[in-house]
Amino acid sequence: MAGNADVIEEFRANGGQVGGWLTGAPLVLLTTAGRRTGRPHTTPAVYLRDGDRYLVFASNAGGPEHPSWYRNILASPQVTMEVAGADGTVRILATLAVPLEGAERDKYWEQQCAIDPAFRAYEEQTGRVIPVVALIPLELSATERRRAVGEQLLRHHADLRAQLERVRDGLGGTADLGEQLRTRCLTYCYGLQLHHTREDGAFTALEAQFPELAPVVERLRAEHRVVERGLAELEALLQPGRSRDAAEVRAEVERVVTGLEEHFAYEEEHLLPALRG
Numbered sequence: 062m063a064g065n066a067d068v069i070e071e072f073r074a075n076g077g078q079v080g081g082w083l084t085g086a087p088l089v090l091l092t093t094a095g096r097r098t099g100r101p102h103t104t105p106a107v108y109l110r111d112g113d114r115y116l117v118f119a120s121n122a123g124g125p126e127h128p129s130w131y132r133n134i135l136a137s138p139q140v141t142m143e144v145a146g147a148d149g150t151v152r153i154l155a156t157l158a159v160p161l162e163g164a165e166r167d168k169y170w171e172q173q174c175a176i177d178p179a180f181r182a183y184e185e186q187t188g189r190v191i192p193v194v195a196l197i198p199l200e201l202s203a204t205e206r207r208r209a210v211g212e213q214l215l216r217h218h219a220d221l222r223a224q225l226e227r228v229r230d231g232l233g234g235t236a237d238l239g240e241q242l243r244t245r246c247l248t249y250c251y252g253l254q255l256h257h258t259r260e261d262g263a264f265t266a267l268e269a270q271f272p273e274l275a276p277v278v279e280r281l282r283a284e285h286r287v288v289e290r291g292l293a294e295l296e297a298l299l300q301p302g303r304s305r306d307a308a309e310v311r312a313e314v315e316r317v318v319t320g321l322e323e324h325f326a327y328e329e330e331h332l333l334p335a336l337r338g
């Protein structure tokens with residue numbers, strides 16, 4: 062059986078289609094924010110369509126505990142959802158997650174078990190009442206959505222810049238990398254990853270609306286990948302028990318910070334005028 066990471070990769074590479082044991086299963090990818098770390102957590106889920114809503118089931122394949130994505134949405138109900146679009150590409154939607162209750166939950170649960178008996182088997186295996194969650198795409202007019210994206214971008218950048226300053230301060234002249242700095246760095250990385258996942262989604266819509274922005278968006282996407290690699294290296298360097306010297310860490314942080322400051326500035330300069338209309 063393919064692991065989640067393989068399924069996610071295949072889904073994204075093939076316009077939302079996956080083969081193997083999941084062939085034909087209606088799948089979405091959910092990205093939630095980790096309730097303790099804030100770290101983005103992506104997981105495939107089978108869905109049932111109900112009008113505009115996408116219903117997903119916290120079956121955890123019959124496991125005794127609720128899956129972590131479900132516990133995450135109880136803490137923070139904003140979910141980024143990826144779904145196969147009609148044109149063979151993956152659409153990325155901002156959604157609000159609402160767990161269904163009582164008779165409504167039961168109705169859709171029974172419907173899902175009738176469609177896919179594996180869910181009945183999960184129910185029999187676990188002692189839990191398996192939650193059913195509605196993902197509601199956030200409906201805004203194109204103009205409202207654009208403005209909201211622009212405002213959100215500025216807010217997130219302000220927040221990320223403030224955190225960067227704290228990370229930098231924490232580096233000081235000390236030879237030792239304290240646990241506090243490590244935590245601060247990693248919290249920052251996860252927040253930034255989430256920000257970029259959401260931006261990548263917004264970019265697709267933006268490109269469709271403003272074809273002249275295509276080269277800008279192309280560059281921003283490429284920068285996101287560079288940043289992602291830089292963060293992964295930094296994260297590896299910060300693992301407890303790993304031997305490192307303070308100068309190496311400082312140099313790595315400075316490299317990432319400088320790249321990010323340029324990225325934020327370029328993004329604001331080129332995207333905000335279009336977003337603000």
Ligand SMILES: [Fe+2]
Pocket residue numbers: 257260281285324328
């Ligand atoms: Fe960005």
Ligand SMILES: [Fe+2]
Pocket residue numbers: 214218256260325328
């Ligand atoms: Fe950004």
